Amino acid sequence: MRWQGGQRGGGIEDRRGMGGGAVAGGGIGVAVLALIGYFVFGIDPSTTQQVASQFGQAGTSQEGRMGTPEDQAGQFVDVVGENINDVWRTKLDGYTPPASTVLYEQGTSTGCGFGQSAMGPFYCPADQKVYLDLAFWQEMETQLGASGADFARAYVLAHEIGHHVQTLTGASEQVQRAQQGASSEAEGNRYSVALELQADCYAGVWAANAASVSSGEVAVEQGDLEEGLRTASAIGDDTLQRRSGGQVSPESFTHGSSAQRMEWLQRGYQTGDPASCDTFQGL
């Protein structure tokens, strides 16, 4: 994909090199790694709270340097994030970008409790910030078999900003309420899957509109979508469950199967219209 020369947003909060990773050491690291996959791409805030209390670091706030980072990876997040925001400004009346995108290493405090890189990237509705540990991108490629292409990384970012959109539209809150009233865990999980698949679809909507809002400076090129689909496939719940040596049990899915994740990313890309992302139909 093209992104160099695209407009910067300056909404990056850089906490790299600020420490906060102490809790990731030792035996805890191993335990947390076992959870990878269940947290990949977005996390249920109540789960974050549990993790936070487990590590006893909730509630403290940390501030990083705001602006545009100097390094390539930081600039990528800034430029692509701004492009995603520009798309949503044209798609959602009254759209406001996330408060910031936080770059961190290993662990950091968030409005949803203590965030750890082993959770994968996530969005915290309480402070409206996206949290990214850039090392995850490496892991996505080497451990999960996803694509290392720029577009695959942009898909991750667009998915997380998709959760921000869901916070603005009220979809996230509706799902939380529905989950509280759910009669079984399986039913609650179905709402979670619908929310996640919608964020995948929203990522496709961004990709379809990236070039038109940026006069082509940020653009999806031939072969990019395939890299995104390969990533969507690698992080499907069934694939992750199989990879971790467990049985595939659809009722425990929280993000959707590989086939579903690919299907909704593609649907958003083909229509370019968020209205086509009604993953809640039939629930």
Ligand SMILES: [Zn+2]
């Ligand atoms: Zn998600």
